Amino acid sequence: MLDSEKLAIAAHLHVLMRRKLGRVTDVEWMVKNREYALEVIRTARAENLAELTEWVDKLEATVVGPHPAPRKSQPAGNTVPGAFTAVPHAPDQGRDSQHSDLGFLDSAHGGGRYVGRLR
Amino acid sequence: MKLRIGIGRPWAAALSMALAMWVVAALPSHAEAQTAASAPELAASSTAVAASTPAPSTTQPSRVAASQINSGDTAWMITATALVLLMTIPGLALFYAGMVRKKNILATMAQVIAVCALVSLLWFALGYSLAFMPGTQLLGNTSAALLDSLYFNKAAAAVSVHHLAASVPESVFVMFQMSFAIITPALIVGAFAERMRFAALLWFMALWSLLVYAPVAHWVWEPSGWLASRGILDFAGGTVVHINAGVAGLVCAWMLGERVGYGHVPLMPSNLAYTMVGAALLWVGWMGFNGGSAAAADGRAGLAMLVTQLAASAAALSWMVAEWLLRGRPTLLGLCSGAVAGLVAITPASGFVDAKSAALIGAAAGVGCYWGATGLKRLLRADDSLDVFGVHGIGGLIGALLTGVFAKASIGGAEGSVTTQALGAFATLAYSAAATGVILWVVDIFIGLRVTPQQEREGLDISQHAEQVE
Numbered sequence: 273m274l275d276s277e278k279l280a281i282a283a284h285l286h287v288l289m290r291r292k293l294g295r296v297t298d299v300e301w302m303v304k305n306r307e308y309a310l311e312v313i314r315t316a317r318a319e320n321l322a323e324l325t326e327w328v329d330k331l332e333a334t335v336v337g338p339h340p341a342p343r344k345s346q347p348a349g350n351t352v353p354g355a356f357t358a359v360p361h362a363p364d365q366g367r368d369s370q371h372s373d374l375g376f377l378d379s380a381h382g383g384g385r386y387v388g389r390l391r
Numbered sequence: 392m393k394l395r396i397g398i399g400r401p402w403a404a405a406l407s408m409a410l411a412m413w414v415v416a417a418l419p420s421h422a423e424a425q426t427a428a429s430a431p432e433l434a435a436s437s438t439a440v441a442a443s444t445p446a447p448s449t450t451q452p453s454r455v456a457a458s459q460i461n462s463g464d465t466a467w468m469i470t471a472t473a474l475v476l477l478m479t480i481p482g483l484a485l486f487y488a489g490m491v492r493k494k495n496i497l498a499t500m501a502q503v504i505a506v507c508a509l510v511s512l513l514w515f516a517l518g519y520s521l522a523f524m525p526g527t528q529l530l531g532n533t534s535a536a537l538l539d540s541l542y543f544n545k546a547a548a549a550v551s552v553h554h555l556a557a558s559v560p561e562s563v564f565v566m567f568q569m570s571f572a573i574i575t576p577a578l579i580v581g582a583f584a585e586r587m588r589f590a591a592l593l594w595f596m597a598l599w600s601l602l603v604y605a606p607v608a609h610w611v612w613e614p615s616g617w618l619a620s621r622g623i624l625d626f627a628g629g630t631v632v633h634i635n636a637g638v639a640g641l642v643c644a645w646m647l648g649e650r651v652g653y654g655h656v657p658l659m660p661s662n663l664a665y666t667m668v669g670a671a672l673l674w675v676g677w678m679g680f681n682g683g684s685a686a687a688a689d690g691r692a693g694l695a696m697l698v699t700q701l702a703a704s705a706a707a708l709s710w711m712v713a714e715w716l717l718r719g720r721p722t723l724l725g726l727c728s729g730a731v732a733g734l735v736a737i738t739p740a741s742g743f744v745d746a747k748s749a750a751l752i753g754a755a756a757g758v759g760c761y762w763g764a765t766g767l768k769r770l771l772r773a774d775d776s777l778d779v780f781g782v783h784g785i786g787g788l789i790g791a792l793l794t795g796v797f798a799k800a801s802i803g804g805a806e807g808s809v810t811t812q813a814l815g816a817f818a819t820l821a822y823s824a825a826a827t828g829v830i831l832w833v834v835d836i837f838i839g840l841r842v843t844p845q846q847e848r849e850g851l852d853i854s855q856h857a858e859q860v861e
Contacts, residue, residue, distance in 0.1 A: 291859075294494055294848040386657035390490060390778060391714075391728055391764045 273334050278303045281334055285316065285327045292321055302335065309335045450525050450554055450614060452540040452561055457548040461558035463688040468556070468563045471683025475570035478676030479577050480507050486669025486731075487581050490724075490777050493661040494850025495585045497858050502592055506577045509593060510600050514569045521605035523553065523568065528617035531609050538565060555612070556686035567683055568608075575604050575632045581777030582640030583647045585658075586847055589855045591838045598830045599639065607635050607819055623815040624798055624807055626695065627684035629739025629790040630819050637784025638820050639827040641775055646831045647840055649774035651847050661860075663723055670727035674703055677734045681741040694802065695741040699734065702753030706733025709757030725761070728782060732760035735786030740794040743807065748797035752790060759789045784820075791816040 282302040289295045295315070302309050309331060316328045484503040488496045510518070520535035534540060541561055542551035551561040576596045587595075610616040611623055611631050618630075625631060652658065660666070681699045685692035710729025715721045736756030737749055744752070764781030775781065791812045798807030834840060841847075846854035853859050 292849070294492075294850055386659055388654035389765060389768065390658075390660065390776070391722075391724060391761070391781075 275303065278334050281327065281330045282309075285312070285324070285331055288324055288327060289316060292324060293319060302331070306336060452524075452535070452551050452553050454542050454549050454551050455557075457545075457550050459558075460550060460552075460560060461687070464556075464558045464686070465560065465563055467688035467692065468559045468567055468683055468686065471679035472563065472567045472570050474676045474679025475567070475574065475683065476507075476676075478673050478680065479570070479574045480504055482669050482672030482676055483574065483577050483580075484669070485665045486673060486727075487584065487666075487777055489662045489665030489667070489669060490581075490660045491584050492659055492850070493860055494852055496661050496665075496852065496860050498589070498851030498855050499580065499584055501589070501856055502580045502587075503577050505589075505593060506580065506596050507573050509597055510573045510576060511569060513597060513600050514565075514572050518572055518600055518605045519565055519568065521601065522572070522608040523555070523564075523613055525613065525615045526609070528615060528620065529610065530606050531613060531615075541565065554614070558687060564686070567686075571628055571632060571680075572600060572604055572608070575628075575636050576600055578632070578636040578779060578783055579640045579643060582775045582779040583643045584776040585851060586647055586650050586841055587643075588839060588842050589851075591834050591840045594834045594838055595643075595830055595840075598834070599827065602830065603639065603823055603826045604631075604635065607631050607822065610819075611815065618815045618818065621811055621814070622805065622808065623811050624743055624794050624803065624805060625739045625791070625815065626742035626794075626803070627681045627738045629735070629787045629794065630815050633735045633738060633783040633787030634791065634816055634819050635787075635823045637780045637782070637787055638823045640779030641771065641773055641784060642824050642827040643831065644773040644775040644780070646828065646835075650776065651844055653774045660724070663727075667723055667727055670730055674730055674734065677703070677738075680734075681738060685742055691742055691802070694745075698741050698744060698746055698749030699737055701746055701749045702737035702756070703730045703733040705750045705753030706730060706736065706757035706760070709754045710761045711757075713758050713761045728760070728764065728778070729757040732756045732782050732786045735760075735783055736790035736793070739787070739790045740797060743794055743798035743803035743805070745797075745799060745802065748793075748799075752793045752797065755793065756786050756789050760786045788816055788820075 279299065282297075282299045286297045286299045286302070289297055289312075293316075297312055298308070302312055313328050313332055313336065316324045480503065484500045487503065488499045491499050515538055517533065517536050519538065520533050520540075521531045524531035524533075524535050524540070526532035540551060542549065543560065543562065544550075552559065553561045553564040556564045556567075576599055579596075579599070580592075608631050610618040611625050613619060623630070650658065677699055678696050682692045682696040685695055707726050707729040710725050710732060711721045714725040733753035733756050736752050736759075737744075740749070740752055760782050763785030764778040767785065768775060768778065768781055771780070773780075792809060795807035795809035795812035798805060800806045831840060842851065842854055850859070
C-alpha cells in the first residue's frame, strides 16, 4: 500500500478520535512508528465505537501488519512508553506517565505551556 | 449516590425556578415600604437642579415631575448601561471562549448568555428589591419585587426615581444595576469552565444571584447597608462585583475539582484572538461601568473614565513586563489579562482618585494579578480554569485597599480608610465563600455539579448542547 494511502487512513482516524474522544494524535508518527500505532489502536478500541472500529481495523491491517494489537485495555502505567505523547521533538518527558495517554498534546506545543496553568 | 428529584432537565429547571421566584416575589411586601410605594409623591427632587431647588433627601424611590429628570444624565446612563451589557454579551463570552478548548467554545458562550437572560428576570422579580430597597442593614425589602416601585405616566408627566440616582428615571437605574447583576455571576463561569453541567449552572447562578449578589450589593451600595453606613468606598463594584465573583469562582473551582488532565497535559486555548476581541469589548464597556457609576454626566464621570483608561494601560504594561522578565516572552493573553486586571482594580477607586493614583493602582494590579494567576494559583491548588480569582479576586482586593490609600475628599467627597476598606473586602470574601459553598453543596445534592468524565472528554458543546464548532 502506498504511504499516501496509509497516511489517509491515519488522518481519518485522527479526525474521528479528536471529534469522538477529544484526543489528539500525531498522524505521521502513527504511520512511521508501530508501537505508537498499536497504542492508538488500543485506546480507540477501548471506546467500543463502531465508527472508530472501522478505521482502526484499516489501520491495523495496513500499518501494524500481521501482529494484531491487544483488544483489551491495559491497566494504567502499563501503556507503551511515549504512546500518544511520543511526538518527535516534543519535550514532554517530565509528564506523569499515568496521564500520558490522555492525548491532548499538540506537536506544535512542547514544554510546560498550558500544563496546569493558562497564563 | 446523588439524590435526584427529576429536575435535572434544563426546561424543567428553568420553569420551576421562574415559578418559585414569582411566588416569592408575589408575597406581601414589607408593610412600611408598601405604604410608601402606594402613596404617590411628586417630590421636586433632582440632583441636577439642586443648585436652584434643594432636593429633599429621600431614602426610598419616590415619584417626581418629569421635568425634574435631567436629560443629559439620563442619556449618559442609558449609554453606559448599553456599554456594560456589551461587556457581558458578547465581551465576556468571547473573552472566555477563546481560552477554553475548541470542544467547549459553544458551551462557554451558552453559559454566559443563559446567565444574562436568567439574572435579568430574577432582577426584575426580586433581586433589585433585595439589593436596592431600604430594609435591614443586611438586606433590602420586597416592596419593589416585580418592580412594583417603578412608575411612569406620560399624561401626568410623572416618573419614579431611585434615591441613589435622583436625576434619572428609576427604569434607567434598574437597568443599569441589572447589567452589573448580570456580569457578576457571569464572571464566575470562567472558574468552572469545561466541566459543569448546564442545569446545575442555571440553579447555581439563580441562587447565587439572589443569596449572594443582592445582599452584598445592599451592604455596600444601599445607604442602609451595614458597610455603606460605615463609609466603605466602592464606586463601581470592586467589592460587590469583583471580590465577590473572584472568591465565588475559587470556591467553585475547589468544589468541582480539577478538569481531566489538568496539571498533566496541555489544555490548549482554542483561539486567543477571540480573547483579545473580548478583552477589547470589556475595556471599552468599562467606560460605562465606571463612568456610569457617577449616575450623572458630570466631571466625576469624566474623571472616572480617564482613570479607567490609565489604570488599564498601566496594568497591561506592568503585567507584560513581569511576564517578559520571568517567562522571556510578552504574550497577547498577558496583555489582555493585564488590561482586565487594571480595569478591575480601578473599579472601586474610579470616582475617588486622581490620574496619578490611577496609574499606580493599575501598575500594582498588573503585577499583583500576574502573581495571582501564576504563583498564587499554584499555592491554592485549585483548577480555577480561566483565573477568575487570580484576576478578579486579587485585582478587586488590590483596588479596594488602595482606594483607602488614595481616595481624595476633593474628588469623591470622602477620605479613604484602609481599615474600613479591608473590613468590607474581607467580610465580602468570607460571606461569598461560605454562601457559595453552601449553594454548590445543595445543587450538587439535587442536580449534580459535574458532567461525567466521558462527557468532559467529548466536550460540553456536544454533551450539553448537541452542537459543535467544525
